[in-house]
Structure formats: structure tokens, C-alpha cells
Amino acid sequence: MAIDKHTGMVEKRGAGLWLTHLGLIIGVLFIFFPIWLAFVASTVQQADIVRPPMPLLPGGHFLENYGKALTSGINAPVATMLFNSAVMALGISLGKIVISLLSAFAIVYFRFPGRTLFFWLIFLTLMLPVEVRIVPTYEVAANFGMLNSYSGLIFPLIASATATFLFRQFFMTVPDELAEAARVDGARPMRFFFDILLPMSRTNIAALFVILFIYGWNQYLWPLLITTDPSMNTIVMGIKQMFPSGDDLADWPVIMATSILAMIPPVAVVIGMQKLFIRGLVDSEK
Amino acid sequence: MATVTLENLHKSYGKVAVIHGVDIDIKDGEFIVIVGPSGCGKSTLLRMVAGLEGVSDGEVRIDGKRVNEKEPMDRDIAMVFQNYALYPHMSVAQNMGYGLKIAKTPKAEIDTRVAEAARLLQLEPYLDRRPRELSGGQRQRVAMGRAIVRRPSVFLFDEPLSNLDAKLRVQMRLEIKQLQRELGVTALYVTHDQVEAMTLADRMIVMNAGVAEQIGAPLEVYANPRTAFVAGFIGSPPTNFMAAPDGGQIGVRPEHVSVVAPDAGNVTGRVQYTEPLGAETLVHVILENGETATVRQDGTVPIPAEKQDVGLAWDKAVEMRFGSDGVRVDAR
Numbered sequence: 001m002a003i004d005k006h007t008g009m010v011e012k013r014g015a016g017l018w019l020t021h022l023g024l025i026i027g028v029l030f031i032f033f034p035i036w037l038a039f040v041a042s043t044v045q046q047a048d049i050v051r052p053p054m055p056l057l058p059g060g061h062f063l064e065n066y067g068k069a070l071t072s073g074i075n076a077p078v079a080t081m082l083f084n085s086a087v088m089a090l091g092i093s094l095g096k097i098v099i100s101l102l103s104a105f106a107i108v109y110f111r112f113p114g115r116t117l118f119f120w121l122i123f124l125t126l127m128l129p130v131e132v133r134i135v136p137t138y139e140v141a142a143n144f145g146m147l148n149s150y151s152g153l154i155f156p157l158i159a160s161a162t163a164t165f166l167f168r169q170f171f172m173t174v175p176d177e178l179a180e181a182a183r184v185d186g187a188r189p190m191r192f193f194f195d196i197l198l199p200m201s202r203t204n205i206a207a208l209f210v211i212l213f214i215y216g217w218n219q220y221l222w223p224l225l226i227t228t229d230p231s232m233n234t235i236v237m238g239i240k241q242m243f244p245s246g247d248d249l250a251d252w253p254v255i256m257a258t259s260i261l262a263m264i265p266p267v268a269v270v271i272g273m274q275k276l277f278i279r280g281l282v283d284s285e286k
Numbered sequence: 287m288a289t290v291t292l293e294n295l296h297k298s299y300g301k302v303a304v305i306h307g308v309d310i311d312i313k314d315g316e317f318i319v320i321v322g323p324s325g326c327g328k329s330t331l332l333r334m335v336a337g338l339e340g341v342s343d344g345e346v347r348i349d350g351k352r353v354n355e356k357e358p359m360d361r362d363i364a365m366v367f368q369n370y371a372l373y374p375h376m377s378v379a380q381n382m383g384y385g386l387k388i389a390k391t392p393k394a395e396i397d398t399r400v401a402e403a404a405r406l407l408q409l410e411p412y413l414d415r416r417p418r419e420l421s422g423g424q425r426q427r428v429a430m431g432r433a434i435v436r437r438p439s440v441f442l443f444d445e446p447l448s449n450l451d452a453k454l455r456v457q458m459r460l461e462i463k464q465l466q467r468e469l470g471v472t473a474l475y476v477t478h479d480q481v482e483a484m485t486l487a488d489r490m491i492v493m494n495a496g497v498a499e500q501i502g503a504p505l506e507v508y509a510n511p512r513t514a515f516v517a518g519f520i521g522s523p524p525t526n527f528m529a530a531p532d533g534g535q536i537g538v539r540p541e542h543v544s545v546v547a548p549d550a551g552n553v554t555g556r557v558q559y560t561e562p563l564g565a566e567t568l569v570h571v572i573l574e575n576g577e578t579a580t581v582r583q584d585g586t587v588p589i590p591a592e593k594q595d596v597g598l599a600w601d602k603a604v605e606m607r608f609g610s611d612g613v614r615v616d617a618r
């Protein structure tokens with residue numbers, strides 16, 4: 001083993017290196033194979049799938065299947081469902097970030113009556129995920145007329161104790177002197193928040209955005225409850241809705257095309273934010 | 287440029303009083319050092335002047351105007367913090383100009399002032415760097431630059447050199463003094479290092495447990511400490527104290543004592559160990575009654591052997607006498 005000067009990582013040489021790579025490649029193939037099968041299934045015709053053996057190489061119906069999925073789908077066009085999912089995932093992740101940044105700011109930097117109480121209340125809700133409070137939450141959302149609406153998809157999931165807690169911990173590592181220096185420099189609290197705290201939290205925000213976007217995108221149970229109108233379906237629950245009930249035949253190529261399409265946005269977000277995301281997880285920008 | 291007046295200044299946290307009434311009139315352009323052991327309330331006092339800490343009782347006046355209720359930004363002060371408190375995501379130039387930017391100073395004016403401060407502090411090559419790409423000494427300079435560009439009337443320093451290595455500390459000490467003279471700004475400087483206090487101060491406030499034990503010019507404080515605490519704190523090595531027959535204490539500075547033959551001194555003792563420092567030698571002696579004393583003698587004077595019985599001699603005129611409450615009784 002040797003220390004690589006450029007990356008600072010411990011590097012293996014010789015047989016160890018090959019074994020490591022072999023192990024990783026097998027692992028990747030293992031994970032990737034089902035996805036490959038789904039992709040193959042999305043490029044052939046229904047008949048090819050139901051007749052064994054299953055094809056292992058892509059067929060020639062890529063455009064046809066994906067076009068059909070995007071424009072008409074089975075219950076609703078996949079394009080609509082993708083858009084709904086995007087609105088929901090962005091709404092949840094951005095909303096959660098804004099709210100938790102502000103609540104963490106209040107809890108760490110202001111002394112107000114009941115500060116500790118509020119902190120513990122927020123902390124308590126960590127133990128109450130959507131699934132636990134789903135009936136009362138549904139009741140409230142329904143009474144507000146939020147069924148089949150974007151606000152119904154977003155608002156009940158928008159408060160985040162986890163994110164508030166994370167930002168609180170981060171803010172507490174920011175030296176008090178920094179806030180005092182800003183005060184001497186003439187920055188009022190919100191100015192300090194925007195000019196100093198926010199840029200310093202940049203990588204944390206990016207990392208959290210990736211995690212929350214995927215969380216929002218993958219929501220299944222809540223959209224299933226709150227949307228009955230197919231045009232408000234999100235894609236993750238929409239896939240399940242595509243499965244036939246009773247004796248109908250499943251249109252597997254279109255379902256598989258939809259699955260592949262559903263995977264693309266989260267992957268794009270992860271890849272697009274990779275650099276910031278990894279920095280946010282690995283080092284604390286101080 | 288301004289005068290600063292502290293009048294009967296008190297601070298308590300809840301029921302715990304940490305500052306017990308400090309009074310001082312600081313002249314325009316004066317360099318005041320607040321010195322004392324850790325936890326004695328130096329920072330608290332400075333932060334009350336800065337406006338970062340509320341005043342429990344008494345008054346802070348800057349240029350004759352009461353500022354107790356004013357925010358730090360409205361007090362015409364600038365502060366240099368112990369850990370520099372630079373904004374990590376801003377360049378050196380942005381760090382220095384941030385206060386001006388908030389005050390809505392025109393961009394051109396900010397640039398001129400930052401450039402001027404950078405020249406004064408030899409920071410010109412680093413203006414585009416982030417704080418983390420600078421050495422400790424350079425960060426310290428940026429913190430000073432941030433204070434300078436605002437052209438405040440009063441500079442406040444809270445142990446600004448304590449994170450630097452010894453050599454840099456001496457150098458920056460000189461630079462701070464020079465800069466303050468050049469700019470003619472009134473300065474309050476907190477330190478626990480009595481050497482820093484002696485070299486920088488026009489006048490110093492020696493604090494102990496929230497009380498200003500003595501306020502005066504460094505040499506005056508050194509020559510005429512008003513309390514046993516001041517005598518022990520100012521001067522290195524510290525003053526030797528010996529019990530006096532009346533229940534008080536007699537203090538003699540190590541530099542005023544010499545090692546003589548056992549029968550020729552005011553007291554006798556045995557050499558415990560010696561520290562030859564080249565220019566001078568410190569001789570540590572255990573007296574007959576168990577007290578310890580230090581002699582600071584010139585490096586050219588022969589060094590006594592360890593375990594040797596010696597006498598310690600001094601001129602009675604340099605003795606300082608303190609009452610049992612620690613206050614000087616042989617008033618001068």
C-alpha cells in the first residue's frame with residue numbers, strides 16, 4: 001500500500017488492486033442487471049417479453065414505446081406524471097430546506113421564550129414519520145380541500161425535523177465571534193443570515209437537497225392517498241397504478257419505459273450535484 | 287478619534303457579578319491595555335464598550351455621548367477578535383470591505399480604502415485569497431485591516447495575538463503599536479500577557495476578579511504597585527513575598543535581590559535550582575521558613591551551586607509593604 005500524493009488516499013497495488021476491481025465490477029453487474037432487463041423490456045414488443053426466453057439485447061421499438069409512454073401512458077401520460085413528481089420533489093426539498101434553515105437560525109441565534117420547548121417539540125416530531133400520522137394528516141388535508149392538488153402533495157410533508165436538526169448542529173459549530181464580527185460590521189440578523197450563514201451552509205444545503213429530492217421523488221404512500229385523479233398522479237405511484245387489475249393484459253414495454261423514465265431525474269440530480277454533494281458530506285467548510 | 291469614559295461600570299449575569307465598578311477616562315488617541323489573569327472579566331469589560339454585552343449598571347461614553355443603548359455599529363468602534371472571526375467564504379478584500387458595503391459606501395470608495403489598508407498591512411498580494419489560504423499572521427493582519435478600513439474612533443482588541451507563535455507575536459505587537467500611533471486612534475487592548483501590556487500601553491488597567499486594581503502607566507505600575515496582586519502580576523518573574531511580622535506581606539522584586547554569603551544577607555536559604563538564560567540567571571531559593579524566593583541576577587555574576595546555603599540581600603528602600611488585605615501600606 002502506498003499513499004497517493006495527489007488524492008491522499010491509500011492506494012493498493014498489484015493483485016490486491018485487481019481483486020478489488022473484480023469485486024466492484026461483479027457488484028455493479030449484480031445491481032445493474034435488473035435495470036438492464038428493464039431497459040431491454042422497454043425496447044421490445046409485448047409478444048417478445050411473454051415468450052421465453054426473455055431477450056437480453058435491446059430491440060427496435062425504443063422510440064415507439066417511450067413515445068407511447070410519454071404522450072398517452074396507461075392511465076395518464078407519463079410526461080404529466082413526471083411533471084407532477086418534479087413539482088412535488090422540488091417543492092418538498094426546497095420547502096424543507098427553507099423552513100429548516102429559518103427554524104434552525106431562530107433556535108440557535110435568538111433568545112425567545114420557549115426556545116428550548118420549541119426545539120424539543122421539533123425534535124419529537126422526528127419520531128413521527130408520515131406513515132404514523134397519516135390518518136390525521138389526511139383528515140386535515142382533506143378539510144383544507146387539498147386533495148388532488150400540488151399543495152396537498154407538498155405541504156403535509158414539508159416540515160423537516162431532521163433538516164432542522166442538521167442545520168442547528170451546523171450553526172452551532174459556527175463560532176460566536178463570527179456573528180459578533182458581523183454585528184460590529186453593522187449586519188442586522190437577516191443580513192447576517194443571508195450574507196454569512198447561508199453561503200457557509202452551501203455544501204450542507206446541496207447535500208441535503210439531493211437527499212430530500214430523492215425522498216420527495218420516491219414518495220409512494222402519501223400521493224397514493226391524496227390523489228385520485230390520474231392527472232395528479234406522481235410517477236412512482238403511477239407505475240403501480242399501471243399494473244392491470246383483473247384479467248387485463250399488462251403492457252410491459254410501456255411500464256418498463258415508465259420505470260426507466262422515473263429513474264432519470266434522481267440520477268440526474270445526483271450526478272449534477274455530485275461535487276457539492278460529496279463535499280457537503282465529507283468536509284465541513286470552515 | 288474620540289475619548290472613552292467608563293463610569294462605575296458593572297456587569298452581572300443573573301445574580302453573579304463579574305465586573306464590580308470600573309472607572310476610567312481615556313484620552314483621545316490613548317492606548318489602554320486591560321491586563322489580568324484569565325476569567326477576571328477583561329473580555330466582558332471590552333465587550334461592554336463594544337456593545338456586544340449589555341451594561342448592568344454605570345455608563346459607557348464615547349466622545350462624551352452615552353452609548354449604553356447603542357448597537358455596536360452605531361458606536362464608531364471596530365473590534366479585532368481573538369480567533370480573527372474572518373468570513374470564511376469571502377476573499378480578503380471582501381472581508382475588509384464588508385462593513386463599508388453594509389454602510390452603503392460607494393464601490394469605488396470601498397476599493398480605495400481596502401487598497402490603502404492592504405498597503406499599510408502588506409496584504410496587497412493576498413486580496414483575492416480566502417482566509418483559509420492564509421497563514422495565522424496574515425489572517426491577523428486581515429482582521430486588523432477590517433478594523434482599519436472603517437476608520438473608527440476606537441479600536442478594540444481582544445487578545446488578538448494569543449494564537450500566534452512567540453516570534454510573530456513580538457513582531458505584530460510592534461506593528462499594532464506603530465499602526466495605532468500612525469492612525470492616532472484610541473485603542474483598548476485586552477491581554478493576559480503582562481509583557482504585551484507593558485510594551486503596548488500608554489496606561490494599563492490591571493484587573494483582578496472584576497475589579498480594576500490599578501490604573502496607570504506601565505512603569506509607574508511596575509515601580510509602585512498598589513496591591514500585592516498587582517505586584518505579583520506585573521513583572522517577571524513575579525515579586526517575592528515574605529510574611530511580615532504584622533500579619534501583612536513584604537514584597538521584593540527578584541531583580542532587586544542579590545545572592546550573598548549566608549551571614550551577609552537579610553534572610554538565609556538554600557539554592558533549590560538555577561536557570562541560566564544567558565543574559566541573566568534566575569536563582570530559586572528556599573528560605574529557612576519554607577517560603578520560596580527568586581533572584582534575578584546578571585548573566586556575568588557567578589552562578590551559585592544547587593543545595594548551597596546562601597544569604598539574600600536587598601536594599602530596605604525597595605521593599606514594598608502590604609497590609610493583610612493586600613493593599614500597599616507604605617504609601618508613596
Ligand SMILES: Nc1ncnc2c1ncn2[C@@H]1O[C@H](COP(=O)(O)OP(=O)(O)O)[C@@H](O)[C@H]1O
Nearest residue numbers: 299302304322323324325326327328329330331
Ligand atoms: N454569558 C455568561 N454567563 C455567565 N457568566 C459569564 C458569561 N460570560 C462570562 N462569564 C463569566 O464572567 C467572568 C469573566 O469572563 P471574561 O470577561 O471572559 O474573562 P477574561 O476575558 O478576563 O478571561 C468569568 O468568570 C466568566 O465565567
Ligand SMILES: [Mg+2]
Nearest residue numbers: 328329330445
Ligand atoms: Mg477573554
